[in-house]
Amino acid sequence: MKITRLSLLSTIIACALLLCASSSALAQTGSQTDMTGYWKFSSPTSGLDYLQLKQTGEAVSTAGRRPLTGTLLAGKLHLASGTDANATTYDAVVKGDKFPATRVTHDGPWGGTDVGTLERVTDQEVHPARLPLPDLRDLPDNGLVRTPPMGWNSWNKFHDRFDDATVRGMADAMVSSGMAKAGYTYIIVDEGWSSGRDANGKITGNARFPDMKALADYVHSKGLKIGIYSSPGPQVCGGYQGSYGHEEEDAQAFADWGYDYLKYDWCSAGGIYQSTWADLEGAYQKMGEALEKTRRPIVYSLCEYGAGDVWKWGAKSGGNLWRTTGDISDNWQSMQRIGFAQLDIVNNAQAGHWNDPDMLEVGNGGMTADEYRTHFSLWAMLRAPLIAGNDLRTMTDETTSILTNPEIIAIDQDLEAKPVQLLSQEGTSEVLVRPLSGSAVAIGLFNRGDKPAEISFRWDSLHLGQGLGFGGMRGPTVRDLWKHEDIPTTGDTFTATVPPHGVVMIQTTSGRRR
Ligand code: GLA
Numbered sequence: 325m326k327i328t329r330l331s332l333l334s335t336i337i338a339c340a341l342l343l344c345a346s347s348s349a350l351a352q353t354g355s356q357t358d359m360t361g362y363w364k365f366s367s368p369t370s371g372l373d374y375l376q377l378k379q380t381g382e383a384v385s386t387a388g389r390r391p392l393t394g395t396l397l398a399g400k401l402h403l404a405s406g407t408d409a410n411a412t413t414y415d416a417v418v419k420g421d422k423f424p425a426t427r428v429t430h431d432g433p434w435g436g437t438d439v440g441t442l443e444r445v446t447d448q449e450v451h452p453a454r455l456p457l458p459d460l461r462d463l464p465d466n467g468l469v470r471t472p473p474m475g476w477n478s479w480n481k482f483h484d485r486f487d488d489a490t491v492r493g494m495a496d497a498m499v500s501s502g503m504a505k506a507g508y509t510y511i512i513v514d515e516g517w518s519s520g521r522d523a524n525g526k527i528t529g530n531a532r533f534p535d536m537k538a539l540a541d542y543v544h545s546k547g548l549k550i551g552i553y554s555s556p557g558p559q560v561c562g563g564y565q566g567s568y569g570h571e572e573e574d575a576q577a578f579a580d581w582g583y584d585y586l587k588y589d590w591c592s593a594g595g596i597y598q599s600t601w602a603d604l605e606g607a608y609q610k611m612g613e614a615l616e617k618t619r620r621p622i623v624y625s626l627c628e629y630g631a632g633d634v635w636k637w638g639a640k641s642g643g644n645l646w647r648t649t650g651d652i653s654d655n656w657q658s659m660q661r662i663g664f665a666q667l668d669i670v671n672n673a674q675a676g677h678w679n680d681p682d683m684l685e686v687g688n689g690g691m692t693a694d695e696y697r698t699h700f701s702l703w704a705m706l707r708a709p710l711i712a713g714n715d716l717r718t719m720t721d722e723t724t725s726i727l728t729n730p731e732i733i734a735i736d737q738d739l740e741a742k743p744v745q746l747l748s749q750e751g752t753s754e755v756l757v758r759p760l761s762g763s764a765v766a767i768g769l770f771n772r773g774d775k776p777a778e779i780s781f782r783w784d785s786l787h788l789g790q791g792l793g794f795g796g797m798r799g800p801t802v803r804d805l806w807k808h809e810d811i812p813t814t815g816d817t818f819t820a821t822v823p824p825h826g827v828v829m830i831q832t833t834s835g836r837r838r
Contacts, residue, residue: 358379359377359379359384359396359401359418360377360378360379361376361377361444362374362375362376362377362444362445362446362447362449362450363375363376363377363442363443363444363445364442364443364445364449365414365425365427365438365440365441365442366440366441366443367427367438367439367440367441368440368530368531369436369438369439369440369531369532370427370438370440370484370562370563371484371515371516371559371560371562371563371564372559372563372564373427373563374445374450374563375392375403375414375442376388376450379396382395382396382397383395384396384401384403385403386403390405390406390412391405392404392405392412392414394414396418399417399418399419400415400416400417400418401414401415401416401417401418401425401442402414402415403415409430410430410431411430412427412428412429412430413427413428414426414427414442415428416442421443421444422441422442422443422444423441423442424439424440424441424442425439425440425441425442426438426439426440427440431483433485434482434483434484434485436485451595451596452558452568452569452596454596454597455568455569457597457602457603457606457607457609457610458606458609458610458613460602460605460606460609460640461609461640462640463609463612463613463616463640463641463642464616465639465676465677466615466616466621466622466623466624466642466644466676467621467676468621468622468623468644468676469623469644469645469676469678470675470676470739471675471736471737471738471739471741472645472678472707472708472709472710472736472737473509473510473585473623473625473644473645473678473709473710473711474507474508474509474510474709474710474711474733474736474737475508475509475510475511475512475549475551475585475709475710475711475712476494476498476503476508476510476511476512476711476712476713476716477512477514477551477587477683477711477712477713478490478491478494478512478513478514478516479514479515479683479713480652480654480683480684480685480688480713480714481688481713481714481715482516483515483516483562484514484515484516484562484564485516486516486532487532487533488532488533488534488535488539491511491513491539491543492539492542492543493717494511494715494716494717495511495542495543495546495548496546496717497716497717497719498511498546498548498716499546499547499548501716501719501724501728502724502728503712503716503724503727503728504546504547504548505728506727506728506730506733507710507733507737508710508712508727509548509549510548510549510550510551510584510585510623510711511543511548511549511550511551512550512551512552512553512585512587512711513533513539513550513551513552513553514553514587515553515560515561515562515564515589516530516532516533516562516564517529517530517532517533517536517552517553517564518530518533518554518560518564518565518566519531519564519565520565521565521570525570525573526573526577527554527565527567527570527573527574527577530564536552536581536583537580537581537582540581540582540583541582544582549584549585550582550583550584550585551583551584551585551586551587551623551625552578552581552583552585552586552587553586553587553588553589554566554567554574554578554586554587554588554589555567555568555588555589555590555591555592555593556568556571556588556590556593556597556607556608556610556611557590557591557592557593557594557595557596558592558596559591559592560589560591560592561589561591561592566591566592566593567588567611568592568593568596571610571611571614572614572617574614575611575614575615575617575618575622576614576617576618578618578622579615579618579619579620579622583622584620584621584622584623585622585623585625586611586615586622586623586624586625587625587627588608588611588624588625588626588627589627589628590604590607590627590628590629590631593607599631599632600632601632601633601637604628604631604632604634605632605637605640605641608626608628608638608641608642608643609640609641609642611624611642612624612641612642612643613642615642616642623644623645624642624643624644624645625643625644625645625646625647625680625709626638626641626643626645626646626647627646627647627680628646628647629647629649629650629651630646630647630648630649630650634646634647634648635648635669635672635673635679636672638677639674639676639677643677644676644677644678645677645678645679645680645709646678646679646680647680647681647682648666648669648679648680648681649662649665649666649681649682651682652681652682652683652685653685653690654685654688654689654690654691655690655691656691656695656825659685659691659695659698659699660698660702660772660825662681662682663681663698663699663702663703663706664702664754664770664772666679666681666706666708667744667746667756670706670707670743670744671743673707673741673743674741675741678707678708678709679706679707679708680708680709681703681706681708683709683711683712683713684699684700684703684710684711684712684713684714684727685699685713685714686699686700686712686713686714686723686726686727687712687714687715687719687720687723687726687727688713688714691825692825693722693726694823694824694825694826694827695825695826696723696726697726697806697826697827698770698825698826698827700726700727700729700732701732701768701770701805701806701827701829702756702768702770702827703736704732704733704735704736705735705744705756705758705766705768706744707736707738707741707743707744708736710727710733710736712727729805729806731803731805731808731829731831732805732806732829735758735760735766735805735829735831738758738760738761739761740759740760740761742758742759742760743758744756744757744758745757745758747767747781747785747786748781748785751773752771752772752773752777753769753770753771753772753773753777753779753822754769754770754772755767755768755769755770755779755781756768756770757786760831764831764832765786765831765832766805766829766830766831767781767786767818767829767830767831767832768827768828768829769781769820769822769827769828769829769830770822770826770827771822771823771824771825771826771827772825773824773825774824774825775824776821776822776823776824777821777822777824778819778820778821778822779819779820779822779828780817780818780819780820781817781818782816782817783813783816783817783818784816801813802818802830802831802832803830803831803832804828804829804830805829805830805831806827806828806829811830818830
């Protein structure tokens with residue numbers, strides 16, 4: 325009996341403990357759970373990621389283009405953007421409104437594991453109120469980049485996975501590879517350098533970029549110029565700090581550190597402003613004015629993917645160049661689709677104000693040497709900025725020879741800056757013509773097809789007129805700009821066999837600079 329009472333008592337105590345434990349578990353779950361609301365993932369190795377979570381029972385999900393779905397089970401949060409090998413996942417043990425979390429992204433060579441913090445934030449932090457934009461006006465020409473800028477940018481090769489040492493290495497290689505001598509000048513640090521703001525609101529570099537001024541000094545010591553990257557929105561595309569509401573302070577910081585070029589990327593500004601001409605121009609003018617106020621010569625590169633026909637107003641907002649398209653990828657389809665689509669707007673560029681069909685992929689490995697020669701030739705014919713996007717420290721001789729071809733670069737940099745014209749198109753063969761200074765003419769025979777093609781044009785179709793060495797007064801040779809040799813011309817027609825996805829670039833000898 326005694327024993328029975330004892331066991332009854334212990335049963336009661338055990339039950340009470342169990343009840344207590346489970347109710348405290350419930351309470352704990354209750355306090356952790358409703359994860360519904362806005363959360364910020366931050367880590368020293370990446371930019372910010374804002375998540376709008378919705379919890380129903382154990383199920384947790386986000387909205388958006390690539391939604392995350394998952395569970396909160398026994399305090400453990402697991403979210404994934406799918407079940408495939410490219411899924412992004414978040415894992416955390418949920419504890420209150422701020423706790424350690426791990427994000428794993430699979431994004432080709434740019435993926436990785438970021439260990440950081442998930443923290444509940446207000447709607448206001450995610451959607452800051454709209455600040456007024458200036459009245460639209462024409463900013464004065466800053467007089468820079470009379471020929472299309474030439475340089476290197478980190479994005480195509482590294483995305484945001486690079487650091488100060490990578491940039492210094494690129495400056496060294498730009499000089500040692502002969503690229504600097506060939507005309508490349510700007511080393512541009514794209515997304516991934518910024519962290520946040522200090523107590524005084526000054527934008528700061530992150531752990532990978534501890535001293536942005538020292539980096540600029542280093543690049544300058546190599547005889548080169550340096551570029552930096554920000555956004556009219558609160559964050560740049562990958563979540564690092566942007567310039568929203570701090571335009572003047574940031575322009576001044578960039579100037580004080582010694583930067584010579586700013587790429588200003590729309591990104592999260594789309595959550596604040598409309599994608600209308602007026603808002604786009606206003607937001608870009610705001611930074612244009614801020615740059616002007618610093619009195620430092622800073623090349624202003626607009627990056628809003630061509631929205632609102634930027635080529636019609638980019639110069640007014642102080643822009644020296646403006647992206648005309650979405651992002652290029654390192655493959656033939658992407659490059660040729662972007663490149664040939666530019667022919668419609670070539671008349672909108674002028675000295676100091678260039679159309680930018682995005683940076684070069686030459687040397688990144690996704691195209692053949694013929695395709696890269698087409699890429700480089702087409703960009704030169706378009707008078708596009710020549711901003712290399714490969715690893716200059718490890719490039720092959722073939723890549724170097726493409727990027728430093730002086731005769732193709734001379735076409736891009738020709739001082740007359742006359743636009744390219746489409747002379748003829750037949751199936752997948754296109755002949756492009758560009759008048760150059762000194763009455764010379766560059767002609768590109770492009771084969772967009774998958775098989776070798778014979779491409780021809782009649783000399784008289786060029787309407788070259790008198791004194792040009794052609795058109796009734798045809799000279800004996802033209803110059804092949806990839807073979808670097810003079811080739812004889814016979815008859816009324818010029819014909820070349822052009823490899824698949826390849827190009828033959830020639831230039832009339834009259835006025836040619838050697
Ligand atoms: C956009 C731009 C790219 C690059 C990335 C960085 O996609 O178009 O050139 O700057 O942002 O996130």
